Amino acid sequence: MTIAAFPRSDRHTAPRRSVQRRRSLVLGLLFLSPWIVGFFAFLAFPIAASLYFSFTEFSVLQPPQFIGLANYRELLRDEVFWKALGNTVVYASLALPLGIVVALSLAMLLNTGVPGLAIYRTIFFLPSLVPTVALAILWLWLFNGSYGVLNYFLPGLVRALCWGLWSLPGVALVWLLAQAATARRKPAGQTLLLVGGLAALSAAGWAAGIPNALAAVTPPSWLSDPRWVKPAMVLMSLWGVGHAMVIYLAALQDVPTHLLEAAELDGANPWQRIRHVTLPMLSPVILFNLIMGIIGTFNFFAIPFVMAPGGQPARSAYFLAVNLYDNAYLYLRMGYACAMAWILFVIVFALTMLALRISRGRVHYAE
Amino acid sequence: MFERLRTLLFALPLVLLAGWALAPEPPPRDGRLHIQYWEKWTSFEGDAMRAVVDRFNRIQDRIYVEYLAVSQVDQKMLLATAGGNPPDVAGLWAFNVHVFADNGSLRPLDDLCARDGIGPEDYLPCYWELARHRGRTWVLPTTPATVALHWNKKHFREAGLDPERPPRTLEELVEFADRLTVRDGDRIRRMGFMPSEPGWWNWGWGYWFGGELWDGKSRITADSPENIRAFEWVQGFAKRYGTKELSVFQSGFGNFDSPQNAFISGQVSMVLQGVWMNNFIRTHNPTMEWGAAPFPHPADRPDLARSTVVDMDVLAIPTGARHPEAAWEFIKFVQSHEGMELLCLGQRKHSPLSSMTPEFVRRHPHPYLQLFYDLAKSGRTFHTPRIGIWREYQDEMKNAFEEIWTNGKDPAAMLRRVRERMQPKLDAELERARRRGWLQAHSLLAPAAHALP
Numbered sequence: 001m002t003i004a005a006f007p008r009s010d011r012h013t014a015p016r017r018s019v020q021r022r023r024s025l026v027l028g029l030l031f032l033s034p035w036i037v038g039f040f041a042f043l044a045f046p047i048a049a050s051l052y053f054s055f056t057e058f059s060v061l062q063p064p065q066f067i068g069l070a071n072y073r074e075l076l077r078d079e080v081f082w083k084a085l086g087n088t089v090v091y092a093s094l095a096l097p098l099g100i101v102v103a104l105s106l107a108m109l110l111n112t113g114v115p116g117l118a119i120y121r122t123i124f125f126l127p128s129l130v131p132t133v134a135l136a137i138l139w140l141w142l143f144n145g146s147y148g149v150l151n152y153f154l155p156g157l158v159r160a161l162c163w164g165l166w167s168l169p170g171v172a173l174v175w176l177l178a179q180a181a182t183a184r185r186k187p188a189g190q191t192l193l194l195v196g197g198l199a200a201l202s203a204a205g206w207a208a209g210i211p212n213a214l215a216a217v218t219p220p221s222w223l224s225d226p227r228w229v230k231p232a233m234v235l236m237s238l239w240g241v242g243h244a245m246v247i248y249l250a251a252l253q254d255v256p257t258h259l260l261e262a263a264e265l266d267g268a269n270p271w272q273r274i275r276h277v278t279l280p281m282l283s284p285v286i287l288f289n290l291i292m293g294i295i296g297t298f299n300f301f302a303i304p305f306v307m308a309p310g311g312q313p314a315r316s317a318y319f320l321a322v323n324l325y326d327n328a329y330l331y332l333r334m335g336y337a338c339a340m341a342w343i344l345f346v347i348v349f350a351l352t353m354l355a356l357r358i359s360r361g362r363v364h365y366a367e
Numbered sequence: 368m369f370e371r372l373r374t375l376l377f378a379l380p381l382v383l384l385a386g387w388a389l390a391p392e393p394p395p396r397d398g399r400l401h402i403q404y405w406e407k408w409t410s411f412e413g414d415a416m417r418a419v420v421d422r423f424n425r426i427q428d429r430i431y432v433e434y435l436a437v438s439q440v441d442q443k444m445l446l447a448t449a450g451g452n453p454p455d456v457a458g459l460w461a462f463n464v465h466v467f468a469d470n471g472s473l474r475p476l477d478d479l480c481a482r483d484g485i486g487p488e489d490y491l492p493c494y495w496e497l498a499r500h501r502g503r504t505w506v507l508p509t510t511p512a513t514v515a516l517h518w519n520k521k522h523f524r525e526a527g528l529d530p531e532r533p534p535r536t537l538e539e540l541v542e543f544a545d546r547l548t549v550r551d552g553d554r555i556r557r558m559g560f561m562p563s564e565p566g567w568w569n570w571g572w573g574y575w576f577g578g579e580l581w582d583g584k585s586r587i588t589a590d591s592p593e594n595i596r597a598f599e600w601v602q603g604f605a606k607r608y609g610t611k612e613l614s615v616f617q618s619g620f621g622n623f624d625s626p627q628n629a630f631i632s633g634q635v636s637m638v639l640q641g642v643w644m645n646n647f648i649r650t651h652n653p654t655m656e657w658g659a660a661p662f663p664h665p666a667d668r669p670d671l672a673r674s675t676v677v678d679m680d681v682l683a684i685p686t687g688a689r690h691p692e693a694a695w696e697f698i699k700f701v702q703s704h705e706g707m708e709l710l711c712l713g714q715r716k717h718s719p720l721s722s723m724t725p726e727f728v729r730r731h732p733h734p735y736l737q738l739f740y741d742l743a744k745s746g747r748t749f750h751t752p753r754i755g756i757w758r759e760y761q762d763e764m765k766n767a768f769e770e771i772w773t774n775g776k777d778p779a780a781m782l783r784r785v786r787e788r789m790q791p792k793l794d795a796e797l798e799r800a801r802r803r804g805w806l807q808a809h810s811l812l813a814p815a816a817h818a819l820p
Contacts, residue, residue, distance in 0.1 A: 061470035146619030314769040
């Protein structure tokens with residue numbers, strides 16, 4: 001400020017200022033030094049070293065031996081690596097969109113001006129504070145095929161759902177007939193025929209015992225069934241959705257009311273208001289959560305490491321980060337694991353770039 | 368004035384930090400040489416080793432052993448050794464020995480053994496063999512283990528079987544298992560026998576049928592006829608009782624060390640378990656009626672009777688340990704009858720030494736002590752193959768087991784896939800060994816299993 005206000009005084013004070021500037025630079029660096037030292041010692045150097053190790057055969061105990069691209073070539077042919085990568089992609093492509101949709105929906109529900117917002121916000125946020133390992137052990141019990149809480153309630157829920165859905169056509173028919181009888185408004189013959197047909201079908205199905213059979217389907221033994229273990233983990237990932245929800249909620253509260261009111265005055269219905277006002281205003285936050293989600297889901301480690309040792313059953317829960325850990329610390333193939341880490345980095349980097357590229361022109365940054 | 372104070376305030380922690388980092392360790396007040404001992408054990412197993420350490424610290428006044436319980440001790444020792452700051456004594460597992468030895472992180476003990484007269488005659492041969500690799504001795508034993516069939520006598524009585532007569536052949540095992548199994552409609556209430564419980568030796572089913580996982584030289588033999596036969600036998604259970612039913616039943620098992628343990632809680636009537644099982648039964652269900660006998664063999668292979676898996680915990684001196692001589696003094700004490708029997712009595716296991724003192728046998732609470740000792744002494748023993756790729760090979764075998772057990776895959780095809788995956792890795796390992804000149808010098812390649820007369 002002083003300098004800008006009195007440009008002339010520069011010349012007189014130049015030497016003193018440069019001393020002062022140097023002093024403040026040194027002092028600034030000194031204050032920054034814990035971070036700078038930490039950054040180079042614990043981040044920059046290890047990253048560079050891991051790139052070098054990825055071209056070597058390195059057991060940690062013996063000095064690394066340079067082997068060129070052999071690790072990368074082997075990775076291309078390693079079916080376990082591809083299996084782990086496949087599992088990771090499946091998990092990411094299910095957990096990521098689901099997480100965004102659920103977090104966003106919850107945030108929007110909370111943003112409707114419910115009384116006691118702070119309490120709900122806390123309740124939804126609270127689960128994401130549980131330490132990961134404790135969480136994994138907890139869900140191990142919730143998912144237990146024989147004694148799990150989930151499978152205790154699931155049959156009842158499925159039964160209620162089956163019966164409810166199954167009796168829907170009948171209920172609709174009764175309602176239509178009642179309307180016809182009171183003759184307030186004659187239902188169209190076509191509708192009546194359709195609903196009547198459906199009701200007859202459902203009655204026949206009922207007689208044949210279909211809803212009973214559907215309701216009697218045994219719930220999966222989640223974590224010991226290769227087909228269900230990934231969906232189980234996706235379901236579990238919703239536990240931590242509170243974190244993203246709070247961010248969305250904050251962003252939602254920043255959506256200018258005047259835009260929403262203007263849209264309403266122009267005759268936009270609620271869906272159109274969400275689609276054309278709220279979502280564009282939220283788009284930078286969605287993009288941020290998407291990118292953090294890509295990084296997080298591709299590094300999925302602690303939960304499968306605790307819940308599915310070795311990716312059991314039959315490697316259906318074997319994820320890339322776990323495979324990397326096994327190679328580094330169990331098989332003593334640090335060089336191979338480093339190569340794996342770099343492939344993982346390239347994938348995550350490419351996906352992030354892709355997300356940024358696709359978002360260009362779609363993400364709206366408010367002035 | 369204030370500024371100077373502020374500078375001082377910032378400088379002080381830095382000075383303290385530097386001082387702390389640079390200052391030499393003060394000599395201990397008792398004038399003894401303190402050595403660090405890292406060990407995996409906690410709870411009563413840890414107490415048993417602590418008692419040995421205390422005895423050692425009491426009977427002499429030169430060395431003081433500091434016992435430190437460390438989880439995942441092998442991985443931490445690995446990193447500590449790589450970082451140049453290992454403990455003086457490390458309590459590892461036998462399956463670490465060849466890997467750590469080949470990577471140069473263990474100090475060979477041959478010279479010390481020769482000097483102090485410790486040799487093969489002091490140990491049961493199967494344990495002495497586990498301590499050796501490439502013709503050298505790298506570690507010495509702490510507690511040994513063998514495995515046997517454990518059966519629930521009450522269940523035998525309920526099923527109309529003689530509670531004192533366990534199955535002797537694998538065919539009998541299947542037949543007994545069928546009679547012991549209790550079903551309630553589709554739901555399994557109790558299994559007579561279940562190959563996946565506890566699942567710790569899923570890689571090794573072939574050995575009970577006379578198979579090996581490698582030929583001891585250069586070939587992976589995962590899909591040898593014996594191994595295929597073994598895994599077909601395993602799959603027989605899944606086919607007979609239903610994969611899905613078994614998976615639901617198994618998901619109800621509790622943790623191993625809990626009253627919900629499948630064998631202790633009576634969900635499974637017969638189980639393959641080690642000498643330690645007695646401790647867990649005594650803790651969680653002391654009134655349980657059970658017995659232990661050699662694991663059955665195929666009816667057409669009577670030569671395989673009295674087979675057992677041997678394993679052991681070991682003491683090693685890491686390369687770069689600061690006080691190897693003092694470490695050796697402690698290890699030597701553990702190898703004496705006094706130290707070893709104190710330890711093995713505390714952990715309620717048999718002794719790896721070639722003889723047990725009458726006092727040890729008299730005071731020992733394990734009802735089947737002699738069985739586990741004799742299995743190690745005169746049985747057909749086998750252990751994990753001592754090749755560097757073993758951990759990876761083991762995971763492949765475990766995966767094959769799950770594919771066969773849970774997914775109904777063809778055993779021959781799965782085991783062939785394991786061989787095709789592991790053979791190039793073994794080739795690469797042998798190539799490395801050749802480069803380092805090990806192959807000519809020693810027999811890297813001791814057979815994985817050996818039969819004793």
